[in-house]
Amino acid sequence: MATTTVSMTVNGKQVSAEAENRTLLVQYLRESLGMTGTHVGCDTSQCGACTVHIDGLPIKSCTILARQVDGKDVTTIEGLADGDTLHPMQEAFRENHALQCGFCTPGMVMSAIGIVERNKDSLDEKTVREELEGNFCRCTGYHNIVKAILAAHQDMAA
Amino acid sequence: MYDFNYEKATSTGEAASKLSDAEDGKFMAGGMTLLPTLKQRLANPSDVIDLGGIADLVGITVDGSSVTIGAMTPHAVVNASAEVQKAIPALAKLAGLIGDPMVRNRGTIGGSISNNDPAADYPSAVVGLGATVHTTRRQIAGDEFFTGMFETALEEDEIVTKIVFPIPEKAAYMKFPNPASRYAVVGTFVSQGPQGTRVAVTGAGPCVFRQSDMEAALGKSFASESVENIKQDDGDLNTDIHASAEYRAHLVTVMAKRAVADANG
Numbered sequence: 002m003a004t005t006t007v008s009m010t011v012n013g014k015q016v017s018a019e020a021e022n023r024t025l026l027v028q029y030l031r032e033s034l035g036m037t038g039t040h041v042g043c044d045t046s047q048c049g050a051c052t053v054h055i056d057g058l059p060i061k062s063c064t065i066l067a068r069q070v071d072g073k074d075v076t077t078i079e080g081l082a083d084g085d086t087l088h089p090m091q092e093a094f095r096e097n098h099a100l101q102c103g104f105c106t107p108g109m110v111m112s113a114i115g116i117v118e119r120n121k122d123s124l125d126e127k128t129v130r131e132e133l134e135g136n137f138c139r140c141t142g143y144h145n146i147v148k149a150i151l152a153a154h155q156d157m158a159a
Numbered sequence: 160m161y162d163f164n165y166e167k168a169t170s171t172g173e174a175a176s177k178l179s180d181a182e183d184g185k186f187m188a189g190g191m192t193l194l195p196t197l198k199q200r201l202a203n204p205s206d207v208i209d210l211g212g213i214a215d216l217v218g219i220t221v222d223g224s225s226v227t228i229g230a231m232t233p234h235a236v237v238n239a240s241a242e243v244q245k246a247i248p249a250l251a252k253l254a255g256l257i258g259d260p261m262v263r264n265r266g267t268i269g270g271s272i273s274n275n276d277p278a279a280d281y282p283s284a285v286v287g288l289g290a291t292v293h294t295t296r297r298q299i300a301g302d303e304f305f306t307g308m309f310e311t312a313l314e315e316d317e318i319v320t321k322i323v324f325p326i327p328e329k330a331a332y333m334k335f336p337n338p339a340s341r342y343a344v345v346g347t348f349v350s351q352g353p354q355g356t357r358v359a360v361t362g363a364g365p366c367v368f369r370q371s372d373m374e375a376a377l378g379k380s381f382a383s384e385s386v387e388n389i390k391q392d393d394g395d396l397n398t399d400i401h402a403s404a405e406y407r408a409h410l411v412t413v414m415a416k417r418a419v420a421d422a423n424g
Contacts, residue, residue, distance in 0.1 A: 005165075022165035022207070023197070046195055047339075049261065058235075058264045064194045065265065068165050069211055115260060119239075134341065135259025 007067045011036070012080025020067040027051045029067035030077060038078040038107050042137065049136035052108035053077045059115035061135070078107035081114075090114050093153035094146070101140035112136045113150045117157050124154045160197045164206040171216070171295045174208050175316040181206035186318060188231060188270030191262050216269065216320060221246050224326055224353070230269025230319040238263065247288070249330040249348070249422070253280050256334055258341055269319040272304065275311050275366065277397065278342035282359075282367035283332065289354025290324040308365040327352030329381065331422035333414040334362075337401055344402050347414035349373075349422055351381050358386075358415055363396050363407040373415055383419040386412060 004019040007029065018033035030036045030053070039062055042050030046064040053062045054076040081088035087095065090110050100106045116132045117124065129147050138146060164181070168174035178184040185204035187193050188211075196202045210216065216231035221242040228237060237243055238255035257263055257271070257280050271281040272292065285292065285301040292299045295318045304312050313319070330350035334343045343362030347370075350357045356378040358370040376385040393408035402410070 003162075021162060023160040023162045025194075044198070046191070046262065049259070052261055059261050060264050061261045064262075065190060066165065066194070066207075068167075069190070069209060112261065119260075132260050135261045 005068065007071050009070050009072060010074045012076055022066070022068060024067045025063055026053070026065045026067050026070050026075075027062040029070075030062065030075075033067075036077055036079055040104055040107055042104065042108070047135075047137065048105070048108070049112055050105050050108040052111040052136065054111060054115070057118075059112050076111075078110060081110070088114075089156040090117070090150070090153045093149040093156060097145045097149035097152060099142065099145040099149035101138075101142045105136060105138045105140075109133075109136050109138065109146055113146075113153065116150060117154045120154070121158065124151065126151065161200060161203045163197075163204055165209065166206055167209045167212050169212050171210075171213060171318045171320065174210055174213065174318060175295060177206065177208045178316045181208070184208055186210055186273075188267040188273070189233065189265040191258065191266040191270070192274050192276065193270075210269075210318070219243060226250065226324045226326060227321050228268050228324070229321050231267050232269075234258070234263035234266050234268070234271075235260065237268065246326050247324060247330060249332045249350070250284055250288070250324060253284050253332045253334075253348070256280060256332075256336065256341070268322060272322070273311060273313060273319055275305050275309050276342070277308050277365050277367075278337070278344070278362045280332070280334065280343055280346055280361060283343075283346050283348035283361035284324070284359075285322060286367050286369060287332070287348030287357050287359030288324045288327060288330060288350050288352075289357060290322050292319055293321045293323065294319050302369070305367050310366070325353045327354070329422040331418040331424075333418040333421060335410050335414060345407050345410035345414050347411060347418050349377070349415060349418040351377070351422070356381065360391075360411050360415075363391070363411050365395070365397065370411065370415065377419065381419065381423065383416045383423070386415045386419060389415075 007020040008017040040050040042048035051063040182205040184206035218229045220227045234254040244251040290301040327350040332348045334346035346361045348359045358373040361367045391408040391411035393404040396404035398404045
């Protein structure tokens with residue numbers, strides 16, 4: 002199969018790797034760059050485990066071609082913490098025990114940051130639950146995830 | 160996914176000529192339907208021509224009588240637009256009911272109407288508001304645009320550029336979403352304004368359609384009581400694992416009644 006060099010910024014670093022035209026962004030991240038923090042849960046754009054940010058907006062990286070992202074700015078779960086200091090959303094997930102098996106967690110955290118950014122001024126539980134509709138937790142641990150997002154909203158506003 | 164040639168166009172002209180050069184090319188807008196279709200190997204185009212680099216297809220303009228939305232404008236942008244929320248709140252609300260937040264960041268209005276999924280939301284707004292679809296070749300009335308299941312009036316190399324929605328006096332959209340996919344099992348868009356009294360139904364049949372009995376009744380009196388006893392014939396409606404034709408017919412009346420109440424609210 003023919004490949005093309007695809008370049009983008011991932012977590013602030015310029016990266017380049019060969020990709021087929023049909024290579025999905027999530028494959029490019031996991032298989033070409035070895036960044037396995039972004040998970041593939043369903044591969045049918047339902048579960049949200051593969052959520053990353055492109056130019057600041059959460060998207061499902063299993064439903065976009067790497068070539069569509071050429072030249073763009075990508076943030077993955079690996080890019081959130083500052084050294085040993087967790088991002089406030091990661092810290093809130095830890096504090097509130099917002100994960101059980103942890104498989105959905107990278108996507109949940111990336112999606113949750115989008116929820117807080119879209120609702121900077123005020124955020125209630127109903128909105129969090131509605132806006133989590135694209136992320137599945139098959140441990141069904143939603144309750145603490147919602148708590149964590151509301152707590153992080155406070156921390157991120159502070 | 161089968162492999163394909165990937166082409167990124169920077170203008171609609173370039174996109175159309177790349178499609179003409181391709182053996183069996185396909186335009187891609189946000190890719191929220193096309194990519195899942197390719198992954199399931201339900202399509203095998205020789206070329207995928209990405210419209211994502213055509214900047215002048217993105218944006219919203221509102222004047223005194225209409226809202227114009229560029230074909231490549233994502234649902235999230237329409238949903239969050241203060242101008243759309245003010246001019247046609249039902250349209251902003253509809254955009255926020257499509258898929259989920261990540262899908263709404265990628266999926267576009269032009270892609271949605273060009274694909275014409277029988278359960279898509281936007282076709283009901285295009286027909287329900289009497290919008291006009293502008294393409295690289297012509298203008299097509301909303302009523303003429305959707306021709307059948309996954310079929311539109313578009314020619315092979317014709318691209319939707321923008322959709323112009325006349326601002327109604329009243330409008331509302333009510334949707335009974337599939338609990339898993341959020342696609343409309345039935346969605347009903349009602350409006351009253353410069354394009355008359357309109358009731359457009361999506362999800363129920365193979366393609367969006369106008370409910371003329373309800374339109375006639377609402378034309379006399381725009382009140383939910385006017386539609387509550389009007390039954391939708393289930394003869395041509397869809398039956399699948401999610402809902403029978405009979406149930407969808409019932410939902411058409413329920414959603415219409417709620418939409419009228421919301422429009423009057």
